[in-house]
Every structure is written in C-alpha cells, then in structure tokens.
Amino acid sequence: MNSLNKKETSRERSIKRLTSAAFELFVVRGYHATSLEAISSEAGLTKGSVYFYFGSKENLILHMFDVLKSDLVDILVEALKEERGTYIDRIIRYIHRGADFGAKRPNELLFMIQIAIEFARQDNTIASAVKELYNEIHDAVEGVIKEAQNSGALSNELEPRSFASMIVAVHDGMMLEWHLRGKQISGPALVKNVRHMLLNGIK
Template sequence: MVAVLPQATAEFVRPTRERRRPATKREQRQASLARLSESALELFVAQGYRQTPVEQIAHAVGLTKGAVFFYFGSKAGLLGHLLDGVEAAVVDGLEENLAAAGTDARDQLVAFIHSQARLGVEHWREVLLLILMSLEFAGRGELGDRIGAIYRRLYDHVEAIIARGRAQGTFRDDCGGREQAAVVMAGHDGIFLEWHRRKQELQGRELVRALRRTMQAGLLKEEAR
C-alpha cells in the first residue's frame, strides 16, 4: 500500500484574489451573499455564534444588518447556509476520495486521513466551524440536529471502513468497532483544534504524517502494517 501525503503548503493560508466590481444585480446579489458568508464564517470561528451580533457580521463587509435578514432570513439561516457549504466540503469530498481508494480498508483509511489534510489546506475554517458549532449547539434545536446529521454521515463512513477492515482481517478486533470509530473521529476533530491552537509551532505535513502513523498503529494488525 503506497500513499502520498498532500503538500500542506502555505500552512493553511488562502491566496488573496483581486475583486472586480459586480456589474449586474445578479452579480451584486452573489457578491453580497459571498461577503456576508465569509464574514460570518470568520467571526463565528473566532468568537462563537452567540457572541457574534448580526450587526458585526454586516458592518465588517460594509453592509447593514438588514442585508443579513434579506438574504438569509435570520442569523440562524446564515449559519444554516454555512453548514450547507461545510457538508459539501467535508463529507461530499470525503465520499469522492473513498470511492477512488478502492475496496481495501487500509487504503480507505489513508484516503480518509489525506482527505482531512486537504481540508486543512483548503477549508480549515469550515472544519473548525463544524467542530465549534457542534459544541455550542450540542443537542439543541434544528441547528443542533443539522450539525449532528453531518457528523452522522462522517461516523457512518468511518464505521464502515473499520467494519470492512475487520472483515478483511487487517484491522484489530480486540475492542469495539464503534469505539474504534469514535477514537478516529476524536483524532479528526482534535487534530484541527490542535493546529488552530499551535499553528505557529507545528508543521502541517509532519502533523498529517504523525496522524496517519498513529491511526495505522492503533487500528491495523501488526502483520497488516
């Protein structure tokens, strides 16, 4: 089994793009949606949902709070819109990578880890939003259910990888499969939080390498490594 680590260049920093002035009403609407979404994403990650007023989201991009209600209906609607993007980036992208990895559970495990590494480069704020909002809305209302559904999709994929590996005889079976999946997901969330806290100290590429080796050592039978 050969796996190539993704290049964690620029250490999770997005390139800046020169913006042109929107020409049509449709373009103006799409630009306002994008600006409000980007502002909310940054502020929700930095301050939390409840600590971020609608006025601050709008004023950060030169709009009024009325624009938030016009485009999203409510602050909760804005977060719901962000979660749609989170699900597409985090789960839909993972499913594509798993499908490309084939049927060997060892390859699928590596594909899962590398998928998270790519998210760390391309969508790190989205992943942090999912993690932080899961704590803020744990078991609470529609948003809590929405976040739980996204995590459920992730759990299902990880549990399926582990069940396949145990059936193929390459994964350890001396503890519960669901508990093994929980440990993998704890590593998934924890690695992003640790990077967020210590990104000035840690190297993204080495962090991914350590995660891969740690998970493989914990899940694979010795003769399957």
C-alpha cells in the first residue's frame, strides 16, 4: 500500500470514528448540547480532527444524513418499491428492515427520529435535509397505498398521505418504544406485535 492509499485509509477510518461518536453523543446529549470537542474526544482523536474533516457541526450532521440516506433510507424505500408480494407484504418488509437496522445500529435510527423532532418547526439547512429524508420514505409508502387503491385491494375512502404518515409513525414509534423499554420488552416480540396489528388493522 503506497503512502497515498495509507492516507486515504486513515482519513476514512477517522471520519467513520467521528461519525459513529457523533451519532452516539447526539442521541445521548442532544444536538445542541454536544460540542465538536466532545465528539473528537469520544472518537479518541485529537481536538482539531473534527474541525479538520468537517469544519463545522452543520457539515458533520449533513455528512451523517448522507450516511443515513445510503445505509437506511435507500434500503427502506427499496423494500417498499420492490414489487414482490402484496402491498401489505411490502409495508411489513419496510417495518422489518427498519427494525433490523435499528437492532444493529440503534444510535443512527434514533438520531434520525430525534433530529426530525428537534428541527421539525425550524427553517434551516438541517431541517430541510432531515425532511428530505423523511419525504423519500413518506412518498414511497404513499406510492404503495395508491397502487393498492388503484388495484382495488385497499379502500379509496382512505386518504393516502395521512395513511402513509400513520405507517411511518408506527415504525418510528416502535423504535422509540424499543429504545425506552428495551430491558423490559423483547425487540423481536415488539416487531411481531406491530406486524400483527398492521396485518389485521390494514385488512
């Protein structure tokens, strides 16, 4: 490995460590209460490393949204758009993939939910970026619902946009409940019960 490749590998490793530390601290402390110095320290890097790689907290969080886009949102949207099974199967697949991601990388999923709540009524770059992520998911869920209505598999009395919001709320609420009561309830059992509710409720 030449020196250029070593530098690039070191850079990627440092960015990954900083991003992982930021996901954890933003969830535990909140966005505004977490300093860039704290993130560097948590990552085991020098105080100036986060400034060197990102320059600002806003740039860091936008990078985190890029990670969420490729590693979570694209996967959830793919689950919904995959034309395999019924529309119920596609929604259940979305719930399962979100739960699988949450089980493996809880801080990242909780971060997305938390930031969406924190910046919901603000008008800035961060608010726009997190809304864009959620809009992709909402649009994909709504698309499945409209397809189901067009095929006659779902009642046209349901308003697609608000019904899609309910599905997304069930998914995010499930993950929040799992986080809050993880020591008292079984994650797989919670997902199973959500699936049961959706199957019977949607029918």
